[in-house]
Amino acid sequence: MQTINNDLLDPLVVVDPYSYYETLRKHDPVYWNSQWGGWIFTSYEEVKNGFQDIRLSAERVRPSKGMGKEKQQEMSSTYTILSNWLVFNDPPKHTRLRMLMNKAFTPKAVNKLLPKIEETTDYLLNDMSKNREVNVLQSYASILPIMVISDLLGVPKEDRNLIKKWSDDLMLLVFGAAEVENRHEVAKNSLSEMVDYLKVIIKDRRVNPKEDLISALVEASEDQDKLSDDEVISTCTLLVFGGHETTTNLIANGLLAFNNHPEQLQLLKNKPELINTAVDEILRYDGPSKAMVRVAKEDFILNDKEIKIGDKVLLVQASANRDPAVFERPNEFDITRSPNHHLGFGRGIHYCLGAPLALQEGRIALGKFIEKFPSYRVLDQKVEWQPTFVNRGLKYLNISLY
Numbered sequence: 001m002q003t004i005n006n007d008l009l010d011p012l013v014v015v016d017p018y019s020y021y022e023t024l025r026k027h028d029p030v031y032w033n034s035q036w037g038g039w040i041f042t043s044y045e046e047v048k049n050g051f052q053d054i055r056l057s058a059e060r061v062r063p064s065k066g067m068g069k070e071k072q073q074e075m076s077s078t079y080t081i082l083s084n085w086l087v088f089n090d091p092p093k094h095t096r097l098r099m100l101m102n103k104a105f106t107p108k109a110v111n112k113l114l115p116k117i118e119e120t121t122d123y124l125l126n127d128m129s130k131n132r133e134v135n136v137l138q139s140y141a142s143i144l145p146i147m148v149i150s151d152l153l154g155v156p157k158e159d160r161n162l163i164k165k166w167s168d169d170l171m172l173l174v175f176g177a178a179e180v181e182n183r184h185e186v187a188k189n190s191l192s193e194m195v196d197y198l199k200v201i202i203k204d205r206r207v208n209p210k211e212d213l214i215s216a217l218v219e220a221s222e223d224q225d226k227l228s229d230d231e232v233i234s235t236c237t238l239l240v241f242g243g244h245e246t247t248t249n250l251i252a253n254g255l256l257a258f259n260n261h262p263e264q265l266q267l268l269k270n271k272p273e274l275i276n277t278a279v280d281e282i283l284r285y286d287g288p289s290k291a292m293v294r295v296a297k298e299d300f301i302l303n304d305k306e307i308k309i310g311d312k313v314l315l316v317q318a319s320a321n322r323d324p325a326v327f328e329r330p331n332e333f334d335i336t337r338s339p340n341h342h343l344g345f346g347r348g349i350h351y352c353l354g355a356p357l358a359l360q361e362g363r364i365a366l367g368k369f370i371e372k373f374p375s376y377r378v379l380d381q382k383v384e385w386q387p388t389f390v391n392r393g394l395k396y397l398n399i400s401l402y
C-alpha cells in the first residue's frame with residue numbers, strides 16, 4: 001500500500017490538490033488523516049452524501065484548542081458573530097435564518113443588479129486598459145465582487161475600500177491562513193469595525209428604508225418573526241465575506257484556465273453563448289471552493305470506518321468534481337460539458353445562497369474580459385496558490401492585456 005502524505009498544506013498539495021486527492025480517492029474515499037485529525041471524503045458519492053447527511057453538523061466555528069483561555073476570551077465577540085452565520089448552523093436555527101434571508105435575497109434583487117454589474121465591469125475594464133500589464137487579481141477579479149456586494153447591500157460607494165479590507169482580514173480567520181501570525185487580532189479588529197459601521201446603516205434603514213438588501217433584511221419577516229439587529233449584522237458580514245473571495249477566485253481561476261487551454265478560449269470566442277456552460281466548468285475544473293468542513297454529531301459506520309461523535313470531516317469538492325465515476329475525462333477542461341453536476345456550490349440545505357449572483361458575475365466578468373482582451377496572456381511562469389485547504393485562490397495573476 002502506498003504511503004499517504006498527511007500534510008494537507010504541503011506545497012505540492014497546495015499547487016496540485018487534484019493529483020493528491022485522486023490518490024486518496026483511489027486508495028480510500030473515507031480516509032482518516034492523523035495529522036489533520038479528521039476524515040477526508042473524496043469520492044463524488046461520499047462528498048455529495050456528506051453535504052446531505054444530518055449526522056454531520058455544520059456547527060464548526062469555535063476557538064481552536066491550542067488558543068489558550070485568555071485568547072479565547074478575547075476572541076469571544078468575534079466567534080459570537082460568526083456563530084450567527086447561517087452557514088455555520090444546523091436546523092432549526094439554520095431553517096429560520098435561511099427562510100428570512102430568502103425573503104430579502106430574491107431572484108428579483110439579483111436581476112435588478114445585472115445592469116449595474118455590466119456597468120461596473122465596463123468601467124473596470126476601461127480603467128485597466130490604460131496599462132499593458134496588470135495583476136488582474138488585484139485590479140479586476142477582487143474589485144468587481146466587492147463593488148457588486150456593496151451595491152446590493154446599499155453601502156455608499158466611497159466605503160467600498162473599507163468593506164474590502166474588512167473582508168480580506170476576516171478571511172485570515174475563516175480560511176485559517178496559518179502563515180499570518182497575528183491573524184486573530186487582525187480579524188477581530190476588522191470585524192468589530194465592520195459591526196460598528198453596519199450598526200449605523202441598519203439604524204438608518206429602520207427609519208429610512210431604501211431599495212437595498214440591508215433594508216430588505218431589516219424588513220424581512222415570517223409569521224411575525226424578524227431578524228434581530230445582531231442577526232442582520234451577522235448576515236451582512238456573511239454576505240460580504242461569502243460573496244467576495246469566492247467570486248474573485250472564480251474570475252481569476254477562470255482566466256488562468258482559459259490561458260492554459262487556448263483551444264477552449266478560441267471556442268468561447270467563436271461561440272460566446274458557451275459562457276454559461278464555461279462558468280460551470282470552471283467551478284468543476286478549478287473552482288474556488290476546494291473543501292468544506294463538518295463535525296460528526298453521532299457515532300456511525302461509513303465504508304467500514306467508525307466515525308465518532310466530534311470527529312471532523314473534510315468534504316473535498318475538488319476531488320468529487322474530478323471523480324471519473326461521474327465525469328467523463330474528468331481532468332479535461334471542456335467548456336461544452338453538459339450536464340455538469342459539480343459540487344462547487346455544495347449540496348443540500350446549505351447550497352450556496354449566492355449561486356445565482358455568482359454565476360451572473362462570473363459570466364459577465366469573464367465574457368466581457370475576453371471580448372475586450374481576446375489575446376490576453378498570463379505572464380507568470382509559475383503561479384502561486386494561497387496555502388489553505390478550503391479555498392482555491394491565487395496570490396496574484398499578472399497578465400498582458402491584448
Ligand code: HEM
Nearest residue numbers: 086087242243246247250288289345346350352353354358
Ligand atoms: C463562485 C462563487 C461562490 C462559490 C464557489 C460559493 C460556494 C459556496 C459553498 C460551497 C457553500 C456551502 C457551504 C457549506 O455547505 O458549508 C456556500 C454557501 C453560501 N454562500 Fe456561496 N459561494 C459563492 C458565491 C457566493 C455569493 C456571491 C454569495 C452572496 C452574495 C454567497 C453567499 C453564500 C451564503 C449566504 C451561504 C450559506 C448558505 C447556507 O448555509 O444556507 N456565496 N457557498
